[in-house]
Amino acid sequence: MTTLPNVTFNGPHGIVFDQNGAMYVVETGKYIITKITRGGAVSVLAGNPNVGGFNDGTGPNAKFFAPEGIAIDKGGNLYVGDLGNHRIRKIAPDGTVSTIAGGNDSGYKNGSGSIARFTAPSGIAIDASGSIYVADVGNYRIRKIKN
Numbered sequence: 001m002t003t004l005p006n007v008t009f010n011g012p013h014g015i016v017f018d019q020n021g022a023m024y025v026v027e028t029g030k031y032i033i034t035k036i037t038r039g040g041a042v043s044v045l046a047g048n049p050n051v052g053g054f055n056d057g058t059g060p061n062a063k064f065f066a067p068e069g070i071a072i073d074k075g076g077n078l079y080v081g082d083l084g085n086h087r088i089r090k091i092a093p094d095g096t097v098s099t100i101a102g103g104n105d106s107g108y109k110n111g112s113g114s115i116a117r118f119t120a121p122s123g124i125a126i127d128a129s130g131s132i133y134v135a136d137v138g139n140y141r142i143r144k145i146k147n
Contacts, residue, residue, distance in 0.1 A: 007036065007042055009025060009027050009029075009030075009034070010027050010028075010029030010030045011027055011028035011029030011030070012025050012026065012027055012028075013026045013027075013028045013067070013068045013069070014026035014067075014068060014069045014070035014080075014123075014124075015070070016070045016071060016072045016078070017072075018072055018076055019076070020037075020038065021037075021038040022035055022036065022037050022038060023035070023036045024036075024045065024070060024072070024078060026067045026068060026069070026070045026080060027067075028066050028067060028068060028083075030047070030049050030050055031047050031048065031049070031050065031051060031052040031053075031063065031064045031065065031066075031067065032044050032045075032046065032047030032048070032049050032064070032067075033045045033046045033047055033064075033067065033070070033078065033080065033091060044059070044060065045059070045078075045091065045095050046058075046059060046062045046064075046091050046095050046097050047060070047062055047063065047064050047067070047097075048060045048061070048062070048063055051063060052064065052065040052066070052084065053065055054082075054085045054087075056089075056097050056098050056099055057096070057097060058094070058095050058096045058097070059095045062091075062095075062096075062097035064080070064082050064084075064085065064089070064097075065082065065083075065084030065085045066082070066083040066084030066085075067080045067081070067083065067084075067089070068080075068081050068082075068083045068121075068122040068123070069081040069121075069122050069123040069124035069125075069134075069135065070124065071124045071125050071126045071132070072126070073126050073130060074130070075093075076093045077090055077091065077092055077093065078090070078091040079091075079100070079124050079126065079132055080124065081121040081122045081123060081124045081134060081135070082102075082121070083120045083121060083122050083137070084120075085102070086102050086103070086105070086106040086107075086117065086118045086119060086120065086121065087099050087101065087102030087103070087118070087121070088100050088101040088102055088118070088121055088124070088132065088134060088145065099113075099114070100113065100132075100145065101113060101114075101116045101118070101134075101145055102114070102116055102117065102118050102121070103115070103116070103117060105117060106118065106119040106120070106138060107119060108136070108139045108141075110143075116145075118134065118136050118138070118139065118143070119136060119137070119138025119139050120136070120137040120138040121134045121135065121136050121137070121143075122134075122135045122137045123135035131144055131145065132144070132145040133145075
């Protein structure tokens with residue numbers, strides 16, 4: 001077993017690779033998504049280090065609160081289960097973060113976009129057709145978001 005040289009994380013919870021071999025790590029303890037290129041360059045793709053909260057935006061203007069799971073689609077978009085905000089967030093390749101499902105409150109409700117309610121969404125996966133599956137921990141369910 002080996003570890004990545006010169007890289008330490010605060011609460012790494014999810015890892016995914018893009019088509020170019022870059023690694024994306026969800027750091028729950030820092031409220032960020034870290035990118036590590038094949039060449040070893042480390043940067044913050046989205047989120048403001050050590051500043052939790054909620055805000056859609058680009059790079060450090062976006063805020064997460066306990067992000068956990070991560071998945072990537074064929075277009076290079078990342079999807080994150082933002083456990084503390086009870087939302088599913090999308091990160092475009094340029095680092096722009098938007099909310100695709102979930103709202104201000106936790107709960108259980110099916111519906112599109114901000115109508116849907118989750119309680120502590122965590123794990124996330126994408127199937128071959130682009131549908132997103134979410135482990136809705138607080139509701140003891142696996143939920144499907146049609147793409």
